[in-house]
Amino acid sequence: MRENSENVRLTAWVRGRVQGVGFRWWTRARALELGLTGWARNTEDGRVEVVAEGPRAGCVKLLELLRGCDTPGRVDGVVERWSESRGSLGGFVER
Incomplete structure (x- = not known):
C-alpha cells in the first residue's frame, strides 16, 4: 500500500439528489x-x-464524507477513480 502522504487525484461521481x-x-x-x-x-x-x-489520506477522508450520511440532499452512490496527481489545480472551486 502506498503512503498516506503521497499526493493523488481522486475523481468521484456522486449520484442521488445532489x-x-x-x-x-x-x-x-x-x-x-x-x-x-x-x-x-x-x-x-x-x-x-x-x-x-x-495527500492520499485527505482524499480518502473526502471520499468517506461524500459517502456519509451528513451530506446535503441524498447520496445514492459514489463511483471513484484514483490516478496520479497532476499538480495543476489551485484552490477548490464550484464549477
Missing part, C-alpha cells in the same frame, strides 16, 4: 478543511463530479 441542495458548496468546504485542491461540478445527468488532489 443538485440544487448545496452539495457542491458543502464538498468545497470539506475539501478545503482537508487541504485539498480541485473542483466540484454538476453534470447534465444529475450527478456531481468531484476532482480532488492532495
Whole structure:
C-alpha cells in the first residue's frame, strides 16, 4: 500500500439528489478543511463530479464524507477513480 502522504487525484461521481441542495458548496468546504485542491461540478445527468488532489489520506477522508450520511440532499452512490496527481489545480472551486 502506498503512503498516506503521497499526493493523488481522486475523481468521484456522486449520484442521488445532489443538485440544487448545496452539495457542491458543502464538498468545497470539506475539501478545503482537508487541504485539498480541485473542483466540484454538476453534470447534465444529475450527478456531481468531484476532482480532488492532495495527500492520499485527505482524499480518502473526502471520499468517506461524500459517502456519509451528513451530506446535503441524498447520496445514492459514489463511483471513484484514483490516478496520479497532476499538480495543476489551485484552490477548490464550484464549477
